[in-house]
Amino acid sequence: MKHTRYRLGLAAVTAVLVTGAGGLVSASASAAAGCSVTYTVTSQWSGGFGADVTVKNLGDPVDGWRLTWSFVAGQTVSQIWNGAVTQSGAQVTVADAGYNAGIPTGGSAAFGFNGTWTTTNPVPTSFALNGVTCTGSVTPTTGGPAPTTTAPPTTPAPTTPPPTTPPPTTGPWPPSSTFTNPVLWQDFADIDIIRVGDAYYYSASTMHYSPGAPILRSYDLVNWEFVGHSVPNLDFESNNYNLTGGRAYVKGIWASAFNYRPSNKTFYWIGCTEFNRTYVYTATSVEGPWQKRSRINNCYYDAGLLVDDNDTMYVAYGSTNISVAQLSADGLSQVRAQQVWTSPSNIGYIEGARFYKRNGYYYIWLTKPANGQYVLRSRSPFGPYETKEVLLNLPGPIQGEPGSVPHQGGIVQTQNGDWYYMAFIDAYPGGRIPTLAPITWNADWPVLQTVNGRWGASYPYPNVPRPPRQVKPMIGADTFTGPTLGPQWEWNHNPDNTRWSANNGLRLQTATVTNDLYQARNTLTHRIQGPSSTATIELDHSAMANGDRAGLALLRDSSAWIGLRRDNGTTRVVMTNGLTMNSSWQTTGTGAEQASAAVSGSRIWLRVNADVRPGAGRQARFSYSTDGTNFVGLGPAFTLNHAWQFFMAYRFAMFNYATQALGGAVTVRKFDLTTP
Structure with missing residues (x-):
C-alpha cells in the first residue's frame, strides 16, 4: 500500500457504413508509403453516430501529427477524445492531443469522436497525414455492430479509447480483437479482484473518503461501472473521520481484502485501520446494504482473503513478515495466526498480500512497492512457502514514465479458465490506475505475458461470454x-x-x-x-x-x-x-x-x-x-x-x-x- 501512460490501440479495424439494404460494408484507405487510415462507425442513430479512427505511420517517425479528410454529405464532428478537432465546412482536421503526438515508423495513433449526419453518412475515402495523402482501394467486407435505431443516453463520449464504448449486447463478440491499457484511467488503487458467476468485482482503497472501499463491476474485465461501497460510513471509533476535533487525511481505508463466500452467499470486506485494528463488513449483494459485523484486535495489514475448498476462511497479511490467520466459522473473529514467511534481504520490503488456491497449492501474491511482484507457493496455508519473482522493474504500458511499473493488485480466473492480473501503475497527479495482462501457468507457477519486454499496451480481448447488458459510463x-x-x-x-x-x-x-x-x-x-x-x-x-x-x-x-x-x-x-x-x-x-x-x-x-x-x-x-x-x-x-x-x-x-x-x-x- 506504500505505494501509469496512455495507451494506443494497434489492432487494425475497418470502416463501416450503412448500405441502403440495411447491411454493413467497410472501407479502408491505405497508401504504399506514408500512412494508412482505418475508420470505424461504432454506432449510429437518427441524426448521430460514433466513430473510431486509427492512423498508422508507414513513413519516417513523426513528432506531432495532423490528420485531414472531407465529409461529403454534410456530417460534422460534435465531440472528440484523444485529439483536437477543427472543421471548416466539409474539411475536418484532427491534431494530436499532446500525449499521443509521437508515432514511430509502423506505429499507430487512435482517436474517437461523436458526429452528426442528415440524409446519409458515407465513409470518407481519402485521408492525409501531415499533408501526405493516404490513398488506396475500398474493399467491402462485413464488420462492426449494427446501427442502433434510437439515440444513445445523453452522456458524454467515453474517455479511455479504445474501446470507447461499453461492450455491445448485439453484434460481433468480442467487440474488438484487442483491449488496450490502462483499462480504466481513474484512481483505483490497492486492487482486489474476484469473479462471481459471470460478473467481475473490483475493490479499491479510499483512505479518508466516505463512503469507502468502492466496488466496480465488469462482465469482460475491460469495461467497468460503479456499483457501491463496502464501507458505508467511516465508523472507525474516532471523530477525526468526521472532521470534528481532528482530521484523518491518509488514514482510514488502505489496501483491504474483498471476497465472496458461496456457502452463505455473502460478500466480505476486511480492512485494517491505523495499524492497530481490523474491521469486517458483509453484504449479500454488492449494492448493499453493507454492515459492520466485527472488530478484530489485530491489524491485518494489506490483507488478502481466501475462502478454501472446505469453506475455511484464511487471511494473508503483513509487511516483510507475512502471516496467515484462520478465521472463525462465521468469518468474524480469529482462530489462530502464524507468521509463514519473511522476505529475504535480496527482495527487501514487501506487502500487498492477496491469497489464492489453485491445483492444491496456496499462493500468496505480494508486491515490492513500487517496482516488483512476487508469489509464494505452498501445499498448506501455513507453509512452508517457496518464492518466485513475477516481475521486477518491468516497463509499463505508458511510454515515457519509467517509474510507472505495474505492481500490486490481484489475479482472477475467467469462466473459460484463463487467468488475468490486474495491477496498478503510479500515474500522478492522476493517481494509481489499473492495467490488465494475461497470466499463464508453467509447472504451477504463474507467468506474466509481456509484449516486447514490457507490460503490453494491448492484448487479445478476454475470451468471456457476451455481457448481459452494457455497463454504465464512468463519466x-x-x-x-x-x-x-x-x-x-x-x-x-x-x-x-x-x-x-x-x-x-x-x-x-x-x-x-x-x-x-x-x-x-x-x-x-x-x-x-x-x-x-x-x-x-x-x-x-x-x-x-x-x-x-x-x-x-x-x-x-x-x-x-x-x-x-x-x-x-x-x-x-x-x-x-x-x-x-x-x-x-x-x-x-x-x-x-x-x-x-x-x-x-x-x-x-x-x-x-x-x-x-x-x-x-x-x-x-x-x-x-x-x-x-x-x-x-x-x-x-x-x-x-x-x-x-x-x-x-x-x-x-x-x-x-x-x-x-x-x-x-x-x-x-x-x-x-x-x-x-
Missing part, C-alpha cells in the same frame, strides 16, 4: 434526482447528513465555520478521468449567506478552486490557489485569491479542466459562465502536485462552507464530467 452528467447519491460520489471525510440533500439538485448547507477548505465538512468529490477531463457545475447561489464560500475545487494536498465569495451583500466569482498541507497533513496555506469578477443573478456555471497525465508540470484551468454556454477563463493555470505521498489522486470537489455563521446554502443543479 457523464448527474442532476441529483435523489434522495441518495450515486456510487461515483465520495465525501471528504464523513459528511454531516443533516446538512445536505438530493432532490432535483444537490443542496449543500454550510456545515462548518472555517477559513480552511481542508477542515470544511460536506465537500463532495468525484474522481478525475484521465488523461484529461473537464468538470462543470451549474450552481444556484440564491441562498448564500454573507461570509460563505462555495464552488468547485481540485482537491489534494496542494489545491485550488473557482467559486463564489459572498461578503457584505456582494457576490464575486474568484479563483483561489495556494491551499496546502504539510507532510503531517496539517494545513499550511488556506489560499490566496488570484482573480475575481462581479456576478449578479442567482445562477452561475463553474468549470475546471485538469490534465492528469503522469509527470511534472501538468496544469488545470478554471473558467465560469453566466449563461451555461460562453465561458470566461479566470486566474492563472494551476500546476498540479505529482508527488505520491498523499496517495490519493486529485479529485474534483464541490464545497460550501461558512466563514462567519451557519445558515447559508447552495444547490448544485448539475454536475457534468466530460473529456477531453
Whole structure:
C-alpha cells in the first residue's frame, strides 16, 4: 500500500457504413508509403453516430501529427477524445492531443469522436497525414455492430479509447480483437479482484473518503461501472473521520481484502485501520446494504482473503513478515495466526498480500512497492512457502514514465479458465490506475505475458461470454434526482447528513465555520478521468449567506478552486490557489485569491479542466459562465502536485462552507464530467 501512460490501440479495424439494404460494408484507405487510415462507425442513430479512427505511420517517425479528410454529405464532428478537432465546412482536421503526438515508423495513433449526419453518412475515402495523402482501394467486407435505431443516453463520449464504448449486447463478440491499457484511467488503487458467476468485482482503497472501499463491476474485465461501497460510513471509533476535533487525511481505508463466500452467499470486506485494528463488513449483494459485523484486535495489514475448498476462511497479511490467520466459522473473529514467511534481504520490503488456491497449492501474491511482484507457493496455508519473482522493474504500458511499473493488485480466473492480473501503475497527479495482462501457468507457477519486454499496451480481448447488458459510463452528467447519491460520489471525510440533500439538485448547507477548505465538512468529490477531463457545475447561489464560500475545487494536498465569495451583500466569482498541507497533513496555506469578477443573478456555471497525465508540470484551468454556454477563463493555470505521498489522486470537489455563521446554502443543479 506504500505505494501509469496512455495507451494506443494497434489492432487494425475497418470502416463501416450503412448500405441502403440495411447491411454493413467497410472501407479502408491505405497508401504504399506514408500512412494508412482505418475508420470505424461504432454506432449510429437518427441524426448521430460514433466513430473510431486509427492512423498508422508507414513513413519516417513523426513528432506531432495532423490528420485531414472531407465529409461529403454534410456530417460534422460534435465531440472528440484523444485529439483536437477543427472543421471548416466539409474539411475536418484532427491534431494530436499532446500525449499521443509521437508515432514511430509502423506505429499507430487512435482517436474517437461523436458526429452528426442528415440524409446519409458515407465513409470518407481519402485521408492525409501531415499533408501526405493516404490513398488506396475500398474493399467491402462485413464488420462492426449494427446501427442502433434510437439515440444513445445523453452522456458524454467515453474517455479511455479504445474501446470507447461499453461492450455491445448485439453484434460481433468480442467487440474488438484487442483491449488496450490502462483499462480504466481513474484512481483505483490497492486492487482486489474476484469473479462471481459471470460478473467481475473490483475493490479499491479510499483512505479518508466516505463512503469507502468502492466496488466496480465488469462482465469482460475491460469495461467497468460503479456499483457501491463496502464501507458505508467511516465508523472507525474516532471523530477525526468526521472532521470534528481532528482530521484523518491518509488514514482510514488502505489496501483491504474483498471476497465472496458461496456457502452463505455473502460478500466480505476486511480492512485494517491505523495499524492497530481490523474491521469486517458483509453484504449479500454488492449494492448493499453493507454492515459492520466485527472488530478484530489485530491489524491485518494489506490483507488478502481466501475462502478454501472446505469453506475455511484464511487471511494473508503483513509487511516483510507475512502471516496467515484462520478465521472463525462465521468469518468474524480469529482462530489462530502464524507468521509463514519473511522476505529475504535480496527482495527487501514487501506487502500487498492477496491469497489464492489453485491445483492444491496456496499462493500468496505480494508486491515490492513500487517496482516488483512476487508469489509464494505452498501445499498448506501455513507453509512452508517457496518464492518466485513475477516481475521486477518491468516497463509499463505508458511510454515515457519509467517509474510507472505495474505492481500490486490481484489475479482472477475467467469462466473459460484463463487467468488475468490486474495491477496498478503510479500515474500522478492522476493517481494509481489499473492495467490488465494475461497470466499463464508453467509447472504451477504463474507467468506474466509481456509484449516486447514490457507490460503490453494491448492484448487479445478476454475470451468471456457476451455481457448481459452494457455497463454504465464512468463519466457523464448527474442532476441529483435523489434522495441518495450515486456510487461515483465520495465525501471528504464523513459528511454531516443533516446538512445536505438530493432532490432535483444537490443542496449543500454550510456545515462548518472555517477559513480552511481542508477542515470544511460536506465537500463532495468525484474522481478525475484521465488523461484529461473537464468538470462543470451549474450552481444556484440564491441562498448564500454573507461570509460563505462555495464552488468547485481540485482537491489534494496542494489545491485550488473557482467559486463564489459572498461578503457584505456582494457576490464575486474568484479563483483561489495556494491551499496546502504539510507532510503531517496539517494545513499550511488556506489560499490566496488570484482573480475575481462581479456576478449578479442567482445562477452561475463553474468549470475546471485538469490534465492528469503522469509527470511534472501538468496544469488545470478554471473558467465560469453566466449563461451555461460562453465561458470566461479566470486566474492563472494551476500546476498540479505529482508527488505520491498523499496517495490519493486529485479529485474534483464541490464545497460550501461558512466563514462567519451557519445558515447559508447552495444547490448544485448539475454536475457534468466530460473529456477531453
